[in-house]
Amino acid sequence: MLENLEVLPPDPILGLIAAFAQDDNPEKIDLGVGVYQDDSGRTPVMQAVLDAEARLLETEGSKSYLPPAGTAAFNTGVQQLLLGDDCSNRYGGRLASIQTPGGCGALRIGAEVIQRSSAGNRVWVSDPTWANHLPLLGGAGLTFETYPYYDLAGHRLDFDGMMACLQQAQAGDVVLLHGCCHNPSGADLSLEQWRAVTDLALQKAFTPFVDVAYQGLGAGLEEDAAGWRWMAERVPEMFIASSCSKNFGLYRERTGALVLLAETEQAAAAGKSQALNAARQIYSMPPSHGALAAGLILQEPALRDAWQSELEQMRNRIVQMREALVEQLGDDFAFIRDEFGMFSFLGIAPEQVTHLREKFGIYMVDSTRINLAGLNSDNLEYFVAAMRSL
Known part of the structure; x- marks a missing residue:
């Protein structure tokens, strides 16, 4: 029975996770996976959840x-x-x-x-x-x-x-x-x-x-x-x-x-x-x-008050990343400031997505959707420099 089945391609986002894990670039950035990350690049358990x-x-x-x-x-x-x-x-x-x-x-x-x-x-x-x-x-x-x-x-x-x-x-x-x-x-x-x-x-x-x-x-x-x-x-x-x-x-x-x-x-x-x-x-x-x-x-x-405070800190960090990215990339990307949540489209060409991945170790889905929470104070400058090189 099973020999009659064909092997399906991996989910595009899950495939990115695997490729990112295998990349040995010490400055690599994962902007593809849809999880919140703090400024140290971690996805921590919220303190209210731990309590x-x-x-x-x-x-x-x-x-x-x-x-x-x-x-x-x-x-x-x-x-x-x-x-x-x-x-x-x-x-x-x-x-x-x-x-x-x-x-x-x-x-x-x-x-x-x-x-x-x-x-x-x-x-x-x-x-x-x-x-x-x-x-x-x-x-x-x-x-x-x-x-x-x-x-x-x-x-x-x-x-x-x-x-x-x-x-x-x-x-x-x-x-x-x-x-x-x-x-x-x-x-x-x-x-x-x-x-x-x-x-x-x-x-x-x-x-x-x-x-x-x-x-x-x-x-x-x-x-x-x-x-x-x-x-x-x-x-x-x-x-x-x-x-x-x-x-x-x-x-x-x-x-x-x-x-x-x-x-x-x-x-x-x-x-x-x-x-x-x-x-x-x-x-x-x-x-x-x-x-x-x-x-x-x-x-x-x-517990609810503590959770809401943590959640607001997470939200504010994403807003700050949007502001910082627009400030450094300029008015051509001003639309990012006006959007909400973790995601935005960069709107760059497919070959540029490939270039960012292969040369800089910057991973995003082919649609150019990026997770703003993947940016932080340590990697923002590297990401902006890579974008300016396009």
Whole structure:
């Protein structure tokens, strides 16, 4: 059986990780992998997470299975983080959530629920979008349309093109939106633009599916949430995929949640039951450790304050790297200052990407997306010199 299969090429980003590890250039820089790094180039465990884990070590008495929906405290905390502390009062039984193995699990289970719905299975995704969106959603049987989002030549959000294209969306379609810190472009919708997309969703009767992977790393925890909260208060139905990989640093713990907002309590209960059934068929129940730690942080005021302070320091470091890079590269790269989160496109030619990798040991994906958190006070000057040599 296995001899009938062909060997698939490695994932482009994972392939970069392997190539970077084998490079013996002492000044090499990894701008490809999508993880936060501090100014020393480390991806540390957040202190709030360490403190929460210490408490869990003292109190955890069992490693028995979690319920299929996961940890209740975590689910409640994520709902409040996404939709505000009063979301239970505002939405009541219209709101449902399940813990998932990371944001990937949330996207896939959301796609499974959509596929089971009689409303249809067409989803609109931004061009460009995160590379794994298509296989995650497509693996559930969804079909795709794309809408313009980022003008690479003009280094700007193509909002007019996006809105014109989404005029073609139909009732029952799903539109995938990046909640904040758009990956790969860093170009985010303003609150005014979120309002316009909300109006269009109501007009066309499509369902928004918001992927929230970077809350707190854009303009701030509350600021980042303003757009999708506005939308949630007005649309009858909405899916949200939430990840704790970036803002809690829980990458390998696979900690996420799928939040469903339905038009009625009955619809929310049905959606949750379908999500749980899909989860049972794919992974049965989610891992516990990361969700227990994140849930404790979100529910305990002192831990939450400490976590928010750390997260704000991370956000500020990325902003400082954007400012420093623009200051040294000049006005041709001023657009980087106006973008949000870890990623931006450099917009250089493919052969220049290859040149940076082969001559300088500077690694980025072929699209020219770079992770600003891969830059620091020790390697920024080297990176700028390499860019100036192009």
